[in-house]
Each structure stands twice: as structure tokens, then as C-alpha cells.
Amino acid sequence: MKNATTANVTTANGTTTNIKRALLTLSALSLLVSVAQARTWEQIKAAGSIKIATEGAFPPFNVLTGKVLSGFEVDLAQELASKLGVKYEWVTAPFDGLLIGLQQDRYDFVIASHGITPERLKAVDFSSPHYCTGGAIVSKVGGPKTAADLKGKIVAVQVGTTYLENVQKLPGVKSLVYPKDTDAQIALTTGRAAAWVGDKFTGIDLVKAQKGKLVQGELLFSEKVAMAVKKGNTSLVTQLNGALAKALADGSYAALSKKTFGQDIRCK
Numbered sequence: 708m709k710n711a712t713t714a715n716v717t718t719a720n721g722t723t724t725n726i727k728r729a730l731l732t733l734s735a736l737s738l739l740v741s742v743a744q745a746r747t748w749e750q751i752k753a754a755g756s757i758k759i760a761t762e763g764a765f766p767p768f769n770v771l772t773g774k775v776l777s778g779f780e781v782d783l784a785q786e787l788a789s790k791l792g793v794k795y796e797w798v799t800a801p802f803d804g805l806l807i808g809l810q811q812d813r814y815d816f817v818i819a820s821h822g823i824t825p826e827r828l829k830a831v832d833f834s835s836p837h838y839c840t841g842g843a844i845v846s847k848v849g850g851p852k853t854a855a856d857l858k859g860k861i862v863a864v865q866v867g868t869t870y871l872e873n874v875q876k877l878p879g880v881k882s883l884v885y886p887k888d889t890d891a892q893i894a895l896t897t898g899r900a901a902a903w904v905g906d907k908f909t910g911i912d913l914v915k916a917q918k919g920k921l922v923q924g925e926l927l928f929s930e931k932v933a934m935a936v937k938k939g940n941t942s943l944v945t946q947l948n949g950a951l952a953k954a955l956a957d958g959s960y961a962a963l964s965k966k967t968f969g970q971d972i973r974c975k
């Protein structure tokens with residue numbers, strides 16, 4: 708009896724798991740052959756409002772404080788919407804889910820400091836880059852400053868980022884991975900990690916905030932950062948590129964960049 712019960716329970720669990728698996732496979736498939744199409748520029752224009760997604764935890768690019776979004780990318784996206792003559796609506800989501808949400812047509816585009824990588828290009832389309840940057844090492848004074856120094860050390864990074872990707876390429880380096888970049892920074896300041904690898908502009912602010920305790924080391928890699936749209940949404944990417952080119956040419960980009968960084972961070 709006991710065995711039979713156990714067997715039944717196992718079967719029941721097995722069945723549930725199988726159903727779950729089947730559903731997962733189905734939804735994965737429906738993503739691939741998604742019937743719902745991303746909104747074209749014509750549809751967005753007709754609706755009069757564009758839906759933009761970001762993370763909201765990546766200062767000074769996109770920061771959510773209470774219900775208020777701020778940061779360079781928030782300013783820039785709003786400027787682009789105004790140039791395109793549409794209203795905007797923001798959606799925030801964890802960084803590693805942002806590109807998946809595009810596939811699911813949850814918003815029109817993502818602006819969250821995504822570096823253009825071959826891997827991401829398989830899944831989404833990117834606009835022209837809206838800034839150029841790199842992944843830099845930050846550590847406590849006297850800590851590791853170069854890629855070579857990181858050997859045998861623990862490095863804190865955000866999940867799903869080019870920082871993680873690049874740190875993983877370094878032999879003998881252990882990465883400590885956090886859902887949020889700001890938590891990876893705390894791992895450094897509290898001594899759980901010997902270094903943090905993150906955006907070089909974020910790193911400048913981090914060093915400043917810690918008043919003499921931290922130093923920025925070597926750039927591990929450089930990257931071009933762009934906005935992402937659903938793969939194949941060429942009408943939208945064309946409009947975003949047009950609006951970005953205008954902002955770069957008419958001084959509005961320079962003004963927003965100077966406001967946040969004290970310098971113009973466009974790709975040169």
C-alpha cells in the first residue's frame with residue numbers, strides 16, 4: 708500500500724511536471740512563431756504614445772526613485788519621443804528580463820544601457836548607439852586594478868551583463884553575480900568582493916560617493932550602447948535613429964549628457 712501510494716504521488720507529480728513542461732514548451736514555441744506583432748511606427752504614431760522599458764536601477768543612466776524615473780537614458784528617450792511627436796509611457800522590469808519582454812510585445816523599445824553584442828543581435832535589433840563606454844574595474848585603494856590583478860580574486864557583477872561575460876573570460880577569476888548592479892557595488896564596499904566590474908561612468912560616481920576609499924582601475928573592454936526593438940521592427944528603429952540623429956545634431960543630446968556626466972558621451 709505504502710509503495711502504491713508513493714507510486715501514485717510520484718505519478719501525480721510527474722504528470723504535473725509534464726504538463727508544466729508542455730506548457731512551457733508551448734509558450735516558448737509561441738514566442739518563436741508569435742502571432743502578436745510588435746507595433747510598427749505607424750501603429751505607435753496612430754496611438755499617439757510609445758511604450759518604453761528600462762530597468763530603473765542603473766545610475767546615472769536609469770534610476771527609479773519611488774515612482775519617479777530619472778537619469779540620462781530616461782531624459783534622452785523622452786527627448787526622442789518629443790521629437791517623434793508622441794507621448795511616452797514607461798515600464799520598468801529587472802534587467803535580465805528586458806529583452807524577453809520585447810519578444811512578448813510588452814513594450815515598443817528598451818533603453819537600458821545594453822551593449823551591442825553578437826549574442827543579443829540574434830534576439831533583437833538595435834538602434835544606432837546612443838553612447839559609447841566600457842566595463843571598468845573598481846576596487847578599494849590598494850586592491851586589484853588590472854585584469855591580471857583580478858586573478859584569484861572575487862569580482863562582483865550584475866547578471867546578464869557584458870561585465871559578467873567579460874569577467875568570465877578571465878582565467879582564475881570568480882564572479883559573484885547579483886540581479887542588480889547597485890547590489891554588486893555593495894558587495895565591493897562591504898568587502899564580499901575584491902572588485903566590482905561595471906560601467907565606467909557608473910564607476911566614476913561610485914568612486915566619488917565612497918570619498919577616497921575606492922579607485923577605478925583598467926577598462927576591461929569597450930562597448931557601444933544602443934536601444935533595442937523587437938527583431939524585424941525596422942519602421943520603429945528607423946524612427947528612433949532619425950530622432951537620435953536630430954538630438955545629436957541640434958544640441959539637445961549634448962545638453963542632456965552634460966547635465967548628467969559633465970561631458971558629452973556620444974560615440975566618437
Ligand code: ARG
Nearest residue numbers: 762765819820821822868869
Ligand atoms: N552595458 C552593460 C551590458 O550591456 C550593462 C547594462 C546594464 N544595464 C542596466 N540597466 N542594469 O550588459
